[in-house]
Amino acid sequence: MARQNINDLLAFLVVARERSFTRAAAQLDVSQSALSHTIRALEERLGLRLLTRTTRSVAPTEAGERLLRTVAPKLAEIDAELSALTELRDKPAGTIRITAAEHSATTILWPALSKLLPRYPDIKVEVNIDYGFTDIVAERYDAGVRLGEQVAKDMIAVRIGPDFRMVVVGTPSYFAVHPKPAKPQDLTAHRCINIRLPTYGGIYAWEFEKRGRALRVRVEGQLVFNNMALRMNAVLAGLGLAYLPEDQVQPHLADGRLVRVLTDWCPPFSGYHLYYPSRRQVAPAFAVLVDALRYRGCTTALDE
Known part of the structure; x- marks a missing residue:
């Protein structure tokens, strides 16, 4: 429906409810002549008389009453929905x-x-x-x-x-039979629990840095996971070294179940x-x- 029709319908509804062009014009903040012209234009487009006018009163015709019954509730519903949307703007929802x-x-x-x-x-x-x-x-x-x-x-x-830090850890039993790595390159001689991340196009290369020197080491092992919990289970089972967030392994470091290595190659970052x-x-x-x-x-x- 054209926007003009909506505005004209709103004008009709006010006149029909007020039964007065004078009161309706004041409510709509328009002149009586402009309001009268609007209603006549609506009636001409519809080909129906909507209001019966006398010198003393204004009343809806049968067509006007029908329009009032059917259109008024729908426009009221639209207005209510718009009000609800306004509330959403101010209410966390x-x-x-x-x-x-x-x-x-x-x-x-x-x-x-x-x-x-x-x-x-x-x-x-x-x-x-x-x-x-x-x-x-x-x-x-x-x-x-x-x-x-x-x-x-x-x-x-x-x-x-x-700040966030990744760490390399293994169990005491693992290090009982494997020497602790002294530098990141030593990891290539160890069984490591790998990480598959789509961001890096497949197997993730472990990242290290020391005094501005950055290294990425591709490690090998029997296990590959894309899940942190399974990597934790695997390293606690002594199946290799894991590269995990520091906060996740801290309790196991504290109780001696895990040992941390390459600490100086694992600085914190943002x-x-x-x-x-x-x-x-x-x-x-x-x-x-x-x-x-x-x-x-x-x-x-x-x-x-």
């Missing part, structure tokens, strides 16, 4: 889709969501575990989680976790960041989530 890797989802997203969602029952969150560098715009995600150094320059990045398109209009629900995730410790140049 709606679904937020996030893509993240397993470690960040477990250690950062879940602790925050478990506290946030009970306070905001109208917010829904979908977390998709994905090790690839997903195009969040193309895949219609609201945000993604990556390490700071991996966030594209055209994204807004909000730091949501502390932690997890929530990122999203810079052109994104931030909804109240998303703003609440960002605030709940925001890391309150030290920040980096990437931080919003």
Whole structure:
């Protein structure tokens, strides 16, 4: 329906309800002559008389009464829906889709969501575990989680976790029969538990750095996983060395079940960041989530 018809229908409804051009014109903030012209134009387009006019009163005709009964509720429903949408603009509600890797989802997203969602029952969150560098715009995600150094320059990045460190670990029983590696290149002589990540096109090469010198070592072993929990199980079973996040192995280091090696080749680097398109209009629900995730410790140049 043309926009003009909608406006004319709204004018008719006010006149029909008020039974007066004078009161209707005041309510619509138009002149009586302009309102009268609008109603006549509507009647001409429909080929029907909608109002009976006398010098003292205005009343809907049979066609006008029918239009009043059928159209008024529909326009009221539209108005109610528009009002509801306005409320959503100010009320934290709606679904937020996030893509993240397993470690960040477990250690950062879940602790925050478990506290946030009970306070905001109208917010829904979908977390998709994905090790690839997903195009969040193309895949219609609201945000993604990556390490700071991996966030594209055209994204807004909000730091949501502390500095991050990967470590190489093995069991005391493994090192009882295998010498500890003194440098990353020594890993080629060890049984290592490999990681398959789509981001890196297959088997991930373990990354090291010392005094500005970076190394990537491709290791060999009997096992390949794309899951952190299984890599942890394998290293605890003494089936080889594993390359895992420091926070995940810390309890096992503390109780002596695992031993750490190549410590000086594993410096910390920028932690997890929530990122999203810079052109994104931030909804109240998303703003609440960002605030709940925001890391309150030290920040980096990437931080919003």
